[in-house]
Amino acid sequence: MLLRRRYFEILSAAFLAVAMNFAAPAVHAKPADEFRAFIETLWPDAKSAGVSRQTFDAAFAGVEPDLTIPDLDIPGRPKVDNSGQAEFTKTAADYLSKAYLEKLAVQGRKFLDEHKADLERIEKMTGVDRYTLVAIWGRETAYGSYHPPNDAIRMLATLAYTGKRKDKFREELIAALVMLQQGVPRSDMKSSWAGALGLTQAMPTEYLKYAIDGDGDGKVDIWRSVADALAFTARQLEGKGWVRGARWGYEVIAPPKADCSLEGPPDARPIGDWVAMGFRKAKGAPFSKAQLADDAYLMMPAGAYGPAFLAAQNFRVIRLYNTSDLYALFVGNLGDRIRGEGDFVAPWQSFAQPKTQTVHNLQAKLKVLGYPMDKTDGKIGSNTRKQIGLYQKANGLKIDCWPSDGVLAHANSQATR
Template identity: 45%
Template sequence: MLLRLLYLLLFCILPIGPVIALDRAKVERQFQGWLVQEIWPEAKAAGVRRGTFDAAFSGVSLNWKLPDLVPPGSSGTAPRRQRQAEFGAPGRYFNRASVDGAATMGRRMAKRHAAVLARVEQKTGVPGRIILAIWGRESGYGQVAIPHNVFEVLGTKGFMSRRADYFRKELIAALQIAEAGHAPKATMKSSWAGALGQPQFMPTSFLEFAVDGDGDGRADIWRSEADTIASIGGYLARHGWDKTRDWGFEVQVPATVSCALEGPDQGQSIRKWEALGITRSSGRPFPAHERVGKAYLMMPAGTNGPAFLVTPNFSVLKEYNKSDLYALFVGHVGDRIQFGVKDFTGRWGKVDSMLRSDVAAMQRGLEALGHDVGGADGLAGFRTRRSIGRWQEASGRAATCFPSMAMRDVLAH
């Protein structure tokens, strides 16, 4: 009996490895067929020559290590790989090493590339310090390795990911970039998501916004610092950067001003915010020309962290990356590079240890009460933060405008 059970166990277990290998081999053949039958005709119609196409995919195979893959024949309902299931405290984004490193290297780059930065600022109106801060955040001023073959990444994702249509479009754009000769002769390098070069442009953004900054006829954002600087500046200018305004100011918010007033749709002139008692944390007055301009309240940790009045240029920074914290990092590091400012005056307070699923449960509870939280995604954007504040005020609680486990326990039921 024992021998029979052992035989059955081996019978069930041993074939698993070969079956998985055979399935992947089958999917690989489907991928190669897809490239020839579907992608090549589309690339040809977009002006890509066969030699360019063949060179791009020479030796390319599926990368099974990429996230959010849905192989052919699967249900597509497998749990999504969540890279950071933990809800992150906003203050972590501004760790000492990241901020100081970006600012210190940025000041060196400001001297090294002063002429190019001045030329791009004159043309686009975007301050050199802002361009430098984005460059530093995206690729460490070109020092961070960009390891992936873009055709492997976009080919894999265009063939079998949850956003296949999006990545297929980016794949065709990447082939057009190769056809135009902008990239180095070596394999085009990208991030795991397909973002290219030192500014980390997706291929469609490259085609629309990449700029030849050194006059050699190519927009080589992999090797050319001048092209990188000009491309970042051009991107922000094309998205509406106002050269007459700053990005924003750290402020002190009195207890009489509700944190639920946060958000771009509740913006008003800085003069009106001053009338409510809001002042600059530095103690200096707001510039006269800024006082008549519109700004909105931004409190990324609610009352448990620094507060800011940000201008429409802050929204332009978010066109580069949708995160409030990203845009704040760029503005702050840029100010450190040019003006030598120190840490924020406001301190990041302690945040409850939570999972994103905890925050999502809380968001669903708020939605059930009629609040617009911007979607139950487990992230605390401004709509979620102010919805928390409005719920707290309506229920007689002190408004903090930030998630907590105690709040989750109430709202998730």
């Protein structure tokens, strides 16, 4: 009897082990199956864009989602997640590091001399000044010394599958497939986590729209040809509204009666109006008559804790290249340094970078209180700073336009009344 019972115990255990072995793959297969099913939904769009089935299948062979990258909408992951984006996780002072800017400026002036002929030709063709082009290259890949490590198809597929901006990245993914169809080698499709490609880091849709043969060799190579990459970048800026011969903006000294609640594109006005209010250039000759007629808006990336700038049209254009005030300011200032100008005049004061969740919650509270907050994304953009300043002004608080736990606590108390 004991022997028979032992036999059945062993047999039952064996059946259980077999059952578990068959069941285990099913537990782990569902996400993979869902991803493959999603990939197949891309085929009609890819086919319509001219992608062959052979190119499509080869592009996704062995591709699995990378769920470690930022900006994903995954159950259990915090909804507000800006990890990996220096423009939103560093203070303005850290992001606009004087030492790093000057290092890139020195390298940029050398680069400018080495590629003078190409830069002059591209500047003449597009109207985009050589200093801005060199600055973008410096900011994006440190003049080509940084090589993005990620597979662009995998990054874009992940973001299109489970990202917070699925439609945008679906469009970028289809564009990347078109690039492959046009003959771009898969080995060249290395990108940032967000899918930006090439020496000056641009998205696939931009490549299809603006890439150009800049060196006259009959092909487009934004990965190895300096002239192609520079011409591509210049055409992007030109296409986004670059004003030939104009500056990106100016550091200014604000009058005592002004404050950071005047910041932001909605308050853009002729520079002459800002001068009439008491604003003046921080350095250099006074504004020219033509400059006084240009529209600009006040931009204070650290609120009351750093320099103030009048951001003109070309600042907006740089910002369209990379949607960040700090990025556009970095490029603008680096271009000025390469041109021969120096550091900011006003110092960056000591201030704390708030937690992303604090910014998000404050945005949400201000929206409840009737302040026009178009985004609740945890990012400290010009509108967020402006609305904080207006809230502080309306409630008799210190006006610094900067998100903090103290301002959030005050807004919470108002929201519950």
